[in-house]
Amino acid sequence: MSSSTTTPSTAENATPPRRQGLHRAWLIALVGFTVITCAGTFTGMPNLLVNPLHDSFGWSHGTVSLAVSVNTVLYGLTAPFAAALMDRLGVRRVVVGALLVIAVGACLTTVITAPWQLVLCWGVMVGLGCGSIAMAFGALIADRWFAARRGLVTGFLSSATMFGGMVLLPLLSEITNRSGWRTATLTVTAVAVAVAAVAFLLLRDHPADLGLAPYGAAQPVPKPAPVPGTVLRALRVLRSVAKPGPFWLVAGTFAVCGASTNGVMMAHFVPAAHDAGMSSTTASTLLAVMGAVNVVGTIIAGWCTDRFDPRWLLAGTYALRGVSLAFLPGLMGPSISPAMVFFTLSFGLLDLATVPPTIALCREFFGANSTIVFAWVNAAHQVGAGLATLLAGMARDITGSYTAVWLGVAALCGLAAALCVSIRLPRGVLATTREAGI
Template sequence: MTTRRLHPAWLVAAVAFVALVGAAGFRATPSVLLHPLHAEFGWPLATISAAVSVNLLLYGLTAPFAAALMERFGIRRVVAVALLLVAAGSGLTVFMTASWQLVLCWGVLVGLGTGSMALAFAATVTGRWFVKHRGLVTGVLTAGGAAGQLVFLPLLAMLVRDHGWRMAALVVAGAALVVVPLVVWLLREHPADLGLPAYGATEVTPPPTATGGAAARALGALAQAVRTRPFWLLAGGFAICGATTNGLVGTHFVPAAHDHGMSETTAASLLALVGLFDIVGTIASGWLTDRVDSRVLLGVYYALRGVSLLLLPSLFGGSTEPSMLVFIVFYGLDWVATVPPTVALCREYFGAAAPVVFGWVFASHQLGAALAASAAGLVRDRLGEYTSAWYVAGALAIGAAGLSLSLRRRPRGVVPTPALVTAGPAAPRAWRYRG
């Protein structure tokens, strides 16, 4: 009788999931710190939102370089250093006395750390370790972000309420440090290192040889990708995705609900419920990505999100009404369901360079998030409410549906080459397809 061993890919995916859960939780903290920091230091919400914007922007811009660094130095080292940056950034905030220190600690250090564990990390893991169920695993890892939000937000809101915002910052720093040994011990680099094929593959594929600097590979990927129409459509849609999730709802839902008389703890719990339903929605999206045209999925997701945001201003109130719960369920199922089909389309159009290219597409996601976080803070300071921000976001999401549906299928026989993965900016043109 033979015992069937679990493929190591599943252990790697589990450790990656834990790291992604933590990264999401670390980034969820600003939404419960806006009002406490405003109350203690008197900083305008627009100033505090600027620190969040720097965090969101670096979270995105770091992703392609982190993906290239993982090729050069390994996943384990990059993720471990990223967790140390998060711990330092969050822990040092307890000593700050000026707003620029918030930008430095939470914006720069935490932004760089969490950006190194962004969704390009998930794309790298699934690209190396999975052939079968790749879309589903991408969905599960993406759902780790929602799980992090689910685990951390209510806890952090209660810590802020009962013990102050400094305790919440120290808890985040401690949680980041706890994950470091797990990553160093269990996060494997490549199935070929164990003499195994990727899960679902039949042959052992040696890892690609990383030549040149990580920055050169990341910038070389961008230089090639910007020459293609699919890149701009994917990046444009994903920028709107970031604006309508992390930038607006993730940062400003709690203070917006508080403006209508809802307690911050209740509002944080509602946002955590968004994370709970997003786990279901994103895993389902990964399953669908293995079976349905990703362009259609993105079009449907963005259109439904736009409609829900247009309805949101009429749902706020001092208590949680059934209509708000319906929004939470509906919006939660759609929160980051866009990620698995976007990753799949990057693989279709850009081949082996997809993890790095997706890093740049994800950077556009965070650019949109950063702009939305700052813009919504300005709207609140100038107009005293968020209503117009929700309407603009809804209209943009419907526009993103149009961008996604205008993507064309890559013609058969036109195969993207992997040359760009191991070459610098001077590499020959890697993709013949312009879309």
């Protein structure tokens, strides 16, 4: 969290403001949603690239998955340093720069001829750019611009990654089928450039830049001075929390979240459905529905996080997610069954419902450094996703199916549910959180 983060004592006095027109914080949240949605589109694109790259170059699922895995891991490892860099250079500069790096990397991907070039362009460049505007960016907006309704706003912004990664897939799949994967990639490249322009025009670093108080705050909050030592600060924060205790429990469960969502669902659902005889456009449509429902599920999770124990919310979410994934192999087929529709809706509700309670736990345990700590927790999420992506591709090459993949991540979700219950909050935290409405 930036040094401007509201302290618990201040947050207790935070109340929604009287109606005086729309607060600028909501526009900033909308711009943030658009930016994260754009980055999320690139995390969902591998679903549409695995089979075309295999057909175009003869590369195995494992080879393509390696580049996706590098992208996913860098996505996570970049976030802590990007969060610290936003404190130093400002949110708008980092966001615009990241979007342009994504656009260049994606554009260069269209002229690759060897696997190492795919790793460099899509794995490294797109991964670094997306990681710079990951979930920690949304957490920073919620912390700086909102003193009230933080859980709700966190849920809204957290849903953007999956929304972007899934909702646009049917359109991109149709473009891929009609004009090829290169045209689809250039399309999202153009979108990234356009969103960069929007961010440059509308995004602001802090309410103090406009002479405003955060939404729900009684008094304006001074803008913090730039924080030097970006890399060292991120590493110092990690060293201060990386000891036996809550950090590893929270990070471990979030790694399972990454494995069961970005790792397998966003990278391998369409290829798995294709193996079962379903067209890529139909499978992409299911993911689009999942992404749309994900917005509702994450906002509901944010609302619940404002009111209930985040540990039990996490435990219930992981348990239900594990059950749904265990049934998935039996639901795959050439057409959409009612049971598959039910899976799509239920998994969409659970997809990123883990994010608001995870951020809440980081706030409670790590205070003023919680945004950077959550960025490290998100790094664990992406490492888990990257490993799952690579192992899922290898398992598909070895066994010829994805059945073991779905059952494996279902078991991991059960383990995560058990770990969530074992987390112990500081005494008095829940009462303070509920009274503050954060």
